Amino acid sequence: MNVIVQAWRRVPTVSAKFLLILVPVLVATTLVSASLFFYGRQQQLRGALHGRIAAMAEVNASALAPLLWAFDATGVRNVVQAIAVNREVLCVEVSDDLADSRYVWPPPGCPAGSALAVERRPIRTQAQPIGSIALHYSNATVWEQIRQEALNTLWLIALMLACTVLAALGAQRWTIGRPLRRLVAAIEEAERTHAPRPVSWASADELGRVIRAYNAMLARLDAEEAALRRSEERLSLAITATRSSVWDYHLRTGDYWWSREFPALLGYSPDELPMTTATWESLLHPDDAERVIRGSRRRVRDTATSYTAVYRMRRRDGRWAWIEDRSTALRGAGGTALRLTGTMSDATERVQAELDLARERNVLQITLDNTDQGIMMVDRDLRVVMSNRRAAELLNIWPEFLAGNPSFADVVELQRGAGAFDEVGDDPDLHLAGLAEDGTGLEGNAPGRLDQPFAFKRRRPDGTIVELRTNPLPEGGFVRTVTDVTVEARSAESIFEAMQALEVAYADLKETQASLVQAEKMASLALLVAGVAHEINTPVGIAFGCASHLTAKTQDLAAAFESGTMKKSDLTAYVAAAGEASRLIQQNLTRAAELIQSFKRVAVDQTSEERRRFDLLSYLEEIITSLGPTLRKSPHRIALACSPGVTLDSYPGAFSQVVTNLIMNALTHAFPDHAFPDGTRGHIVIDVNELPDDELAIRFADDGVGIPEENLPKVFEPFFTTRRGTGGSGLGLHIVFNLVTQSLGGRIGVDSRAGDGTTFTLRIPKTAPTITGEAATPDAAAPDPANPDCADPDCADPDSAGQAPAITEGTAA
Template sequence: MTRIAEAWRRVPTVSAKFLLILVPSLVVTVSLFSALFFYDRHKDLKTALREKVATIAEVNVAALSNTLWTFDVQAVRNVIQAIGANRELVCIEVSDDLAGELFSWPEPGCPPDNDAGIERRPIRAQGLQVGSIALHYSHASVREQLRQEVMNTAALLLLMLAGTVAAALAALRLTVGRPLRRLIASILESERGGGHRPVDWRAADELGRVIQAHNAMLSRLGREEAALRKSEQRLALAITATRSSVWDYDLRTGQYWWSKEFPALLGYGASELTMTAETWASLLHPDEAEQVMAESRRRLRDRAMAYSAVYRMRRQDGRWAWIEDRATAQRDPDGRARRLTGTMSDVTERVRTELDLAHERNVLQVTLDNTDQGIIKVDRDGRVVMANSRAAELLNIPAEILAGTPQFADMVAVQRRQGEFGEMGDDPDLYLTYGISGRPPAGGDGNGCEDGGGGFPDMFGDPPGEPAGTIDQPFTFKRRRPDGRIVEVRTNPLPEGGFVRTLTDVTVEARSAEEIFHAMQELERAYADLKETQASLVQAEKMASLALLVAGVAHEINTPIGIAFGCATHLTGRTGSLAEAFERGTMRKSDLAAYVATASEASRLIEQNLTRAADLIQSFKRVAVDQTSEERRRFDLLAYLEEVVTSLGPTLRKSRHRVAIACSPGIVMDSFPGALSQVVTNLVMNALTHAFPADGKGHMVIDVDETPDGEVEIRFADDGAGIAAENLPKVFEPFFTTRRGTGGSGLGLHIVFNLVTQSLGGRISVDSVPGDGTTFTLRIPKTAANPQVPASVPLETEPI
C-alpha cells in the first residue's frame, strides 16, 4: 500500500493522474454493464432457438401421426428429411411405438452433442400415442451471433472511450490546467521576490474561488507587509521612548546580541560594551548575581515559554539601575531551549516608588495594629484590602488570612465554618456576603440588628449602575461570639465603593442586654419543648423514617465535607506560608508556582467534593421537604420513585438488600408527592425490619402499571419470609407488630394505609405466602382529589 501511494505521488501531472483514474473506471464500468447485457442477450437467443425448435416439432407431429398410423415408412423418412433441412438440428429421432421401430437422421442412432438441446413431442392418432419425435439442436448459431454482436459493440465502445478521454482531457485543460498554470506562475514569482501579482482568471467554480482567495491573500500580504514595516518603525520609536532594549541569545552558538539602546540604559556608548554573556553577567549587582545566574540557567531546563525578572545592574557612573528583564524561549521538539529573546527596561523609578509605598504601608499597618479597635477595609469588588491585628483577634480569623486580601465572602465563610455565627441566621454579614458575592444568604430576615439609618434590609438596595454589594449608608450592629464576647460592628460606605468597618469589644456594656436575650431564648426553647411533647405518637412514627434519612445523608456527606475541609485547611496553611515569605521579601517565583499548583489541586478537590455533597443534600432536600409538607404538585412518577430510593441509599448500603424499580417513563402524576414518598419509605423500612433475616440478602421490586381508568397500580414485592396467614388481616391495624420489644411500634403500615386511602385517594391490599415473600398492591388515581384529613395523622408538621 505504501509503494502504491509513493508511485501515485511520483505521477508528474494532474492530467496523468486524471487518466489513471478515469480510464480504468470507464473500462471497469463498461465491461461490467456489457457483461450483464450480453449475459441477458445470450439467454434471449437460446430461448428463441428453443422456441423455434419447439414450433418445428409441433408442426411435424401432425404430419407424422397419419404416416405412422398407416405404417408408411417412406413417408416417415421423407418427413424426417424435410425436417433435417433446418441447420440448427443435429439429430432427429422418430419412434414407432406400434411397430417397435426407430427412425434416425442423419444416421441411425446418431449420438446427440453434449452441448445440444432436445425437444420431445408425443405423436397421437385416433386418440392413441403411436410414437414420439425428438429433435436435437445445437447452440453454435447462438454463439456465432453473440460473438458478432460482441465484436461490433466492443469496436463502438472503444471509439466512445477514446472520444470520452479526449473530451475529458480537453475539459480538464480548459477548466483546471490553464488557471492552475497561471496560479503556479504567480506563486513562483512571489517566491522570487517579484512582487504579489494577482492571477488573471475569473470563474464561479471551485478553482475560480481558490484563485480569488489567492488574489485576496496576496492583497492582504501586501497590506500586512506595509503594516509590518510601519510596526517595526513604531517599535524602534517605542523602545527608544520607553528606555528599553531588545536582546537575543543563541544557546547553540553562544552568540549574544542586544540593541543599541541597552548600553544607553546604563550610560555607556554604543561600542563600549562587548556583546557577550560575560559582559552582561559582569554588570549584575554582587548580591543578586548568583541568584540571577541560577534563574537564567533554570530557564534552560524547565519548559516555560515566558520569563520575567527584576534585578540591579551597574551604571557607568557607579550607581545601580533596576532593570526589568522579560524573555521568551524558543524550544526544539524535545523541549530543550534553543534561543532566548527578550527586552530589558529601566524601572528604577517604579521600583523606588514601590519601595516607598511599601514603607508607608508598613508604618500605617504598625499604627493600626496599636489601636484598640479592629479595622478592615473592603473595596468595591468585595476584597479585604486592609486589616489590623485587632480585627483578626475580634473576628477570630488567623492574621495571615486577612493579610492575603481575601474576598469578604470567603472571610465570612471561614467564620461560619468556625461557628462564629452560631444559630444567628439573621446576622447582617450573611446578607452582606450575598450582596457582594452574589451567593444567597444563609437565612434570617435581617431583624435584631441596630442600624444607623432606617433598618438593615434597605442598606443593600443597589442603585442602577452600581456594583453588587454597594452600601449607601452607615449601619451598626452587635455580634455575640461563641466565647461570650460582644463585638460592636460599625460599617461606613466609601465614596469610591466598598466600606470601612470598625470592631469594638463592648462585652461589659452589652452583658445586661445579653442576659435578657438569653432569658427570652430560654422561654422560646421551653415553649418549643412544650409543643414537641404535645405531638402524637403517630406523628413521631411518621417522622422516624425521615430521621433515618437525615442520619444516613449526614453520614454520606461527612466524607466529601471532610475532604473539602482538609483541602481548605491545607490551602490556608500554604497561603500563610506564602504570605509570610512575601512579608519577609523572600518569596520566589518557584514558591508562587508551587502555591498556584497546590491551590489549583485543592480548589479542584474542594469543588468536586462539595458538588458531591450538594447533590446529596439537594436530593435529600427534595424528598425531605415532600415528606414534611402536604403540597400538591405535578411530578414524573419514575423520576420521583428513583429519587426516593436514592434518598434511602445510605440505609440500604448498610445491608445486602437491594431495591429495583420497573416503571415506564412519562407517567405524570398530579398528586401529593410527600404522601407517596412516606408510603414507599415505610414499605421499604417495613421489609428491611420484618422480611429478611439479619445476615440475608433480599430483593425488593417496585412495579408500576397504568390502568385504563386513569389510575396507576404500584406493586411493592419482596422475596422475604412472608406474613403468616393469621396475621394478614391485622397488618394495617394500629400498634400491631410481630417485633414488639425489638424496635417495632406497629404504626408503619397503619400510616401507609391512611396515606393511601385518604391523602392519595386510593386503596391498598396485601398478599403473602409464608416463605415466598410479600406483595403490597396500591391503586391510586393519577389526578388526586382533595384528600380527607385523617383523624389520627396531623397534616401540619414542624419543618426540619
Template sequence: MKKPVIICVDDQPTILDSLKIELKATLGEDYAIETAEGGEDALDLLIELLEDGCEIPLVISDYLMPDMKGDELLRQVHQISSKTIKIMLTGQADVKAVGNAIKYAKLYRYIAKPWQQEDLKLTVKEAINSYLLEKELAEKNVKLQQLNEELEALVDRRTAQLRQEQEKFAKAFQSTPHAITITRLRDGRHIEVNDAFCEMTGYAADEIIGRTAVDLNIWVNLSDRKRLFELLASQGFVRNYEFESRTKSGEIRTALLSSEMIEIGGENCLISVSQDITERKRSSEELRKSEERWQLVLKANNDAIWDANLVTGEVFRSRRWKEMLGYEESEIGNSVDEWKSRIHPEDLNRVTAAMKQHLDGITPFYTAEYRLRCKDDSYKWIQDRGQAVWDESGKPVRLLGSQSDINYRKQAELNLAESEQKYRSLVETSQDVIWACDRTGRINFINQASKQVYGYEPSQMLGRYFSDFLAPEAVAASNEWHQRLLNGESIFQAESTIITQDGREVNILTNAIAVKDPEGNIIGTTGTASDITTRKQAEIALKQAKEAADKANRAKSEFLANMSHELRTPLNAILGFTQLLSRDPSLHTEQKEQINIITKSGEHLLNLINSILQMSKIEVGRVSLEPNPFDLHHLIETIEDMLQLQAQKKGLQLIFDQDPNLPRYLKTDESKLRQVLLNLLGNAIKFTKEGGVTLRVKSEQSSTGVSPVGDLENVSITNYQLPITHCRLYFEIEDTGPGIAEAEMDNLFKPFAQTETGRRSQEGTGLGLPISRQFIQLMHGDITVNSKVGEGTIFKFDIAVDLATSSEIQATQETKRVISLEPNQPEYRILVVDDRMESRLFLVKMLTSIGFSVCEAENGLQAVDIWSMWEPHLILMDMRMPVMDGYEATKRIKTHLKGQATVIIALTASAFDEERSVILSAGCDDFVAKPFREQVILDKMTQYLGVRYVYEQQHSSTPSNGELPSTTPAGNTHSSFVLQPESFQLMPPEWVKELYDAACSIDNELIFCLIEQIPSESAPLKHAIADLVNNFRCDQIIDLIDVFQSQ
C-alpha cells in the first residue's frame, strides 16, 4: 500500500531540505515527503500523485515564490483536492493574503518564518490528526450514505449496521485526545461532548449537556466568541482559532479551536474540536524571552561574540565585531577566511598556534592578543578568548568566544613604557641624588649623581645605610625622620651634613616620601638629595649682611625718630602761636600779613622736613599704602585749579585730557596720588618756558561692557552685570620744556640728584621724583620717562586701584572757626602735658581763650599727680619727656578704674606709623601728629567729650547773577558788602592792572601794598580783597578783574 504523501513547496532548496528533515523526524516513516520549488511544479506534482492513486493529507507552502504566491497555490490545491490540509509558511504575508487563503483555500494555519521547531512539529501533528479525523468522518458519512441507500431494502440489516457505525463513531468520538463538542446552532446548547472536553474544562458531561458555553463561563473574553461566530457566518468553518478558556476551577487556559457547521437530524449543528495549547504557549514564550535576553546581552556587551561550527565551517559573529573594525553589518562576512585575512602578518602564526594548542587539548582556554586590520587600513589591538566543545569521540566540533577592543590599553602600555624609559633617563642624568630604601633604611636604588654628591659609585652605596655616610651629629635626626615616614607621615624635608669619600663635609637637602605596596602597606622610602653647600654658604653671608643692615637701619630709625621730634616740635610751637596770634581781633592788616608770612614759611619748612623724612622712611621700608575712597574727577579738577594760575603766569597752556569712560569713584591712597601728580605737573610747569603742559588720564578695566560701580543706579535689572572691582589708571604728563639729556636719565630717580636744568633753577631738593616713583610702586605701578633735549619730556605711570561707590565718599565739610564754647555745658577740665614750654603755652592760651579750664604739666610724673587730684576730663599727652615719658604716665593712669574714663590723646612728632601703633597699645585713646592745627584738637574734644562750640559766621552763598562769594567775620561792619566786577571802578585802570598781575603771580606782599592805596571811604572794598587773599583765593580776584575789563 502506498504511503500518504506530504508536499512541501518553497523556492529555496535549503529550506525544503530543513523542512523535509524536520517532518521526517516528526512523522517517522509513515508518510512520504515530496518537494517542489515553485507553484506550477507543485500543482503538476499534486495531479501526478493523485492520478497515481496517492493520498495527499497535507500541503505546506511558502508564501513568497517567484512564479506563484502561496495563497494562489493553496487555492488551486483546494480546488483539486479539497480534503488536503493546507499550511502556509511566511515571514511577510499580509492580512489580506492570509484572509484569501483562509476563505478560498480553507487554510488550516500559517506559520511565521523562521519557524520554531516545536511549533512546526505540533502544528503538523495537529493537521495530520485533523485530516485523519475528517477523513474518518467523511468515510463514515459515505458509509452512512450507503446505509441510507440500502435502508429501504434491508431495514433490519441497515439498522443494525447503522447502530454498529454509530457505536464506532461514538467510540472514536470518545477516544480521540482532542476535545470535541456538538452544539445546536440556534441556541448554542451542547448536544454531545467527549471525555477530552470534560477533562479540559473540569466539568462532568451531565453538567455540560443542555447548557451553553456562556452559561458555563468558559469564554474569558466574550469578544472572542463574537468573532468566532462572525467567521462561521462568513465562511462556514473555522480552523485553529486561538482563544482563552476558563475551567470550572477558574484556571485560564489557552486553546486552539476548529469548528464546522453540520446537519444532524435535520437541525443545523456545530461540531468543534479544541486543543489545549497552554503549555506550548508557555514554552514558546519562554523561548522568546530567552532569545530576547540573548539579544540584549549581545547588544549591551561591549565585547564581540563569535561562534564557529568546526564541522560545517559556519561562523556567527555579533554586530560588535564589525563595529570594532569600522564596518556596517553588511559590509564584510563572518567567515574564518575573512577573519584570518585581517590579522596582522606578524601576529598570524602566533594566533593560529594558540588556537591549535587549545583544540589539541594542551591549554584549557584559547586566548590571544593580536592586531586586526580596520576599514581605514589601520590596525587595532584585539584580545581574543574562547573555549571549544568536543563530541563523544573527543573531536572539537564547536568553538565559542568573545573579542575585546584593547587598543586603548595597548596604547597606554606603550605610553607607559616610553614614559618609564624617559623618567629612567631623567633619573640617571639628574644632578640631584635620587634614591630608594627598604624599611630598615638599607639603600636598594641610587642614581649616578651619587658620584658628584657623595663621591661614591652607586655600586659602593647599594646595600648600605645612609647613616654610614652622614656626619656623626646628623645620624640621630636622619633615623628620626626615616621612622616618622614609616609611621605614616606623608612627606619629609630635612637638611643634614654628609662626609664624602675624600673626607669633605657637604650640606645636603633631602626630600623623602613613604613607598606603599598595592594594599597600602609602607614598604620603604624614596626621595632626592641635593648639594646645598653653596647655598648654605650664601645664606650665612646673607644673614651676616642682613644683621649688619638691620643694625644700620635701627641706628638710622633712631636718628630719624629723634630728628622728627626735634624738627617738628619747634614747628608745632611756631605754627601754633601764629594760629593763636591770628585770633587777636586787634591786629591790623599789616600784622595779619606778617603772621600769614610766618605761617606759610613754617608750612613750607614743614613740607621740606616731611619730604626728607618721607624719603628716609622709604629707604628703611616704613612707608605703607593707606587706601581711602575718593572722587578722582574732583581730585583732578582741584589740581587743575591749583596749577592753572601758575601756568598762566608763565604764559603756558595747561591741558587736562580725561578719558570719557574714566571711573569717578576709586579707592587707593589719594594723598600719595595727589603728591605724585603735583610733583610731576609742578616740575613740568617750573621747567617749561613756552608751549604748555598736558595731563592725559585713562583707565583699563578687567572686562568691557560692564557699568562702573559708581553708575550702578543707572543700570536696570534687565541689563545688570556683575560690577568690576579692579581697574588700572594710566597717567601721562607731557611738556614742551628743555628736555632731559640721556646722560642724566640714570640719576633722575636718585634722591637729592638734580638735572642740569634743576640745578640752574636753584629750586627743589631733588626728592620729588624718587618719592613719586616709590609711591607709584607702592600703588602697584611703575613710572617711565621719554625725553629729547630741546623738544620736551613725557612722564608715564600707571597704578592699580579698586572701584568705589559714591556712598563711600564722605562729603567735605566746610571748616568753620571756633570762637567760644556754647553756653549751658559742663566746665571741661583739660590737662596739657609737654616738656616744651612753648608747646604748653600755645595749647593753654588757645584752649583758655575758647573757654576751657586748663592745667599744665611738664613731665609724666607731674601729669599723674595732677590727674589724681584734679581729675581732668581729657589729657593732651606729649609722649617724649624727661623724668617720665607719656607712655609710662598713660599706663599708670589707665590702670585705675577712674583712669579708664579719662580720655588721653597723644601728641607725637614721630614720622613713623608703627610708633603710633605703640602709642595706642599703651592705652591712649587717640593721637594727633605735630605740628597740628587748632581745629584738629577741637574736633577731637567734640569726638570724645561731646563739646559744642560757637563758630565764626560765614557767608558763602553764590548769587544768581554769578557774583562771587565773600567771607567776613561775625560783627564786621562791612558784612553786607559783596565784591563785584564793577567794584573796581573806584580805582584807576593802572592800579587794577597792577592788582591783576600781582594776583596772577600770587605776590601777596604786592597785593597788600596795593590794598593800602584804597581810600578809607572804600574800606569795604579793601576788606573784601584782603579777605580773598587771606583765604588763598587770588583766582577769584583774577576772574573778577577779567569780567570787569570785558565790560
C-alpha cells in the first residue's frame, strides 16, 4: 500500500493523475455495463428460441395425433422431415405407444447424454395419450448472434472512450490546469521575493473559490501582521503598566532571559542585574528560597504544563516585595521539560490585602464563636464554608465536623442518625440535602435555587426547640441562623392552648347568644299573639252581638208570619234592624280582617329574614298595634312622628325586632314603678327624619329616669343589665346593636343623663346592604302595607304629599 502511495505522489502532473483515475474507471464502467447488457441480451435470445421450439412442439403434437391414431407411418415420417427443416432443431423423436414404434431423425438417433436442450410434448387423441414428440435443439445460434453484436459494440465503445478521454483532458487543462499554474507561479514568486501578491483569476468554481480564499488569506495575513505589531506594542505597554515582566529559561543550555521590566519591579536599572539563574536565586527571601528552588527543579520532572508561585524578593532599597510567578513548561517527546516561560508581577498589595483579610476573618470567627446564635454559611454547591461553635452545639453535632467544610448532605445525614428528623418527616433540610445528593446544587439556573428566605422550627430529641432561618445569597447558597427558642416556643404553646380554650368559650357564647336571640323573638311573638287576641276581640264581639240580635229578630218575624199576625210595621222594623246589623257585622269583620292581615305580616317578618320593600309609617303603626296589650297595662304613651310615603328596601323582621326591643327596654327601665308611684304618665317619642344620601334618622326618646353616666359605655355590651335579679338578660340592647349595624347596615348611638330621659338615635340607609349568602335580590315591587292593592310606592295617596308628619299615639282601649 505504501508503494502505491509513493508511486502516486511521484506522478508529475495533475493531468497524468487525472488520466490514471479516469481511464481505468471509464474502462471498468464500460465493461461492466456491456457485460450486463449482453447478459440480458443472451437471456432474451434464449427465451425467444425456447418459445419458438415450444410452439413448434405443440403444433406438431396436434398434427401427429390423427396420423398415429390411423397408424399412418408415412405421414408421420413426412411430418418429422418437415420439422427437421428448422436449423435450430438438431434431433426429432416421435414415439407411437399404440404401435409400440419410434420415429427418429436423423436416423442414427439423438446422442445420449448430450448437452442439447429438449422440449417434449405428449400426443393425445380424445384426451387419451397415444404417444409423444421430443425436439432436441442447441443455443449455438444465440451465442453466434451475441458474438457478432459484441464485436460491433466494442468498436463503438473504443471510439467513445477515446473521444471522452480527449474531451475530459481538454476540459481539465482549461478548468484546472490554467488556474493551478497561475496559483503555483504566484506562490513560487512569493517565496523568491518574500512579497506575496494576489493571483489574477476570477471564476465561480472551486478553484476560483480557492484562489479567492488565497487572496483573502494574503489580505488577512497582512492585517494580522499589522495587528500583531500593534499587539506587541500593547503588550509592552500593558507589562509596563501592570508592573509585570516576561522571562524565559532554557533548561538544557541554562540561558536565562527576562524583559527589561523585571529589574524595574525591584528598583534596579536594566543593566544592574545580570541575566543568570544565580542572580535570580540571590534575590529570593531566605525563608522562601528553598521552597521556590525545589519547586522550580520539580517542574523538570513532573508532567504539568502551568505553574504559579508566590514568593518574596529583595528590592534595591532592602525591602521585600511579593512576586507572583506564573510559568508554562514546553516539553519534548519524552515528557521532559525543555523550556520554561512565564511572567513575574508585583503582588505586594494583593498579598498584604489577603493577609489583612485573613486577620479579619480570624477576628470574625472569634466573634461568631462568642455569639449566642448559631451561624452557618453554605455555598452554591451545598458545602458548609463557615460556621461557629454555637451552630454545632444547637444542631447537636461536633464543632470539628463543621470546621472540616462538609457537604450539607453529610450534615443532614449526621443529624438523621441522631434522630433529629424522627418527629417531622418532611423537614425542609431533607429536601435541600436531596439537591446536594443528586448534584443539582443551588446554582443560578438550577431548579433548586433558593429564591426567598424561609424559617421553620425543629424539636430536638432532648426537647430543645431551635428556630432555623435561611436567607439565600445572590451568587447561590444560603446563610442560616440557629436560635434556641425553647422558652418562647413553650410560651407560644401556652398562648395557643389558651386561645383554643377562648375559642371554645366564644363558640359557647355565640350559641348562648343565638338561643337568647331566639327567645327574644319568641317573646316578641308572644306579645304579638296577645295583641291579636285583644285587638280582634272587640270587632269580633260586636259582629257576634249583631248576628245574635239579627237571629232573634228573624225568629220573631218568622213566628209572626207562621201565626198570621205579622204586620207591615213588623216587617219594616225587621228590615231596618237587619240593615243596621248587616252594616255593623260587615264593618267589624272588615276591621278584624285588616287587623289579622297586619298581625300576620308582622308575625311573618319577626320569624324570618326575608327582605322586601315596605312603607315605614304603616309598619311602625302595625308594630305599635301588636304591642297594644302591653301598652294598655301601663299608663305610658307612645307618639309616632313620621312622614307618609317613606319606604324602605330592607329587612322588616330585623327592623321590627329593633323597635320592639327599644320600646320594651323603655317600658322596663325608663319607667320603673318606684319612679312613678302616683300613676304619672311617661312618654316615648319615635321621630323619623329623612337625611341626604338616602338615609333615615330615627330617634327613640323617652322622659324616663335616664341612664347613669358610668353605665352609658356598657349599654350595648352583651349580658350587661341593671336588673339581673328581676329577670333581665342584658341582651336586648346588644341584639338591637347587632341588628342595626349588621342586618340594617346602619349606626346607633345613645344619649342620656340620670333623671332627664334617654334618646337612642338610629341612622339607617333606605336600601339595606345585601347580607352575604342572600339567595336573591329583594322584590322592589312588594305591596305597600298601607295599600295592598298598590305594588308601586309611587302610587301612594296623592293627598298625602306635603302633609305634616302623622302623629299616632298608642293608648289603652
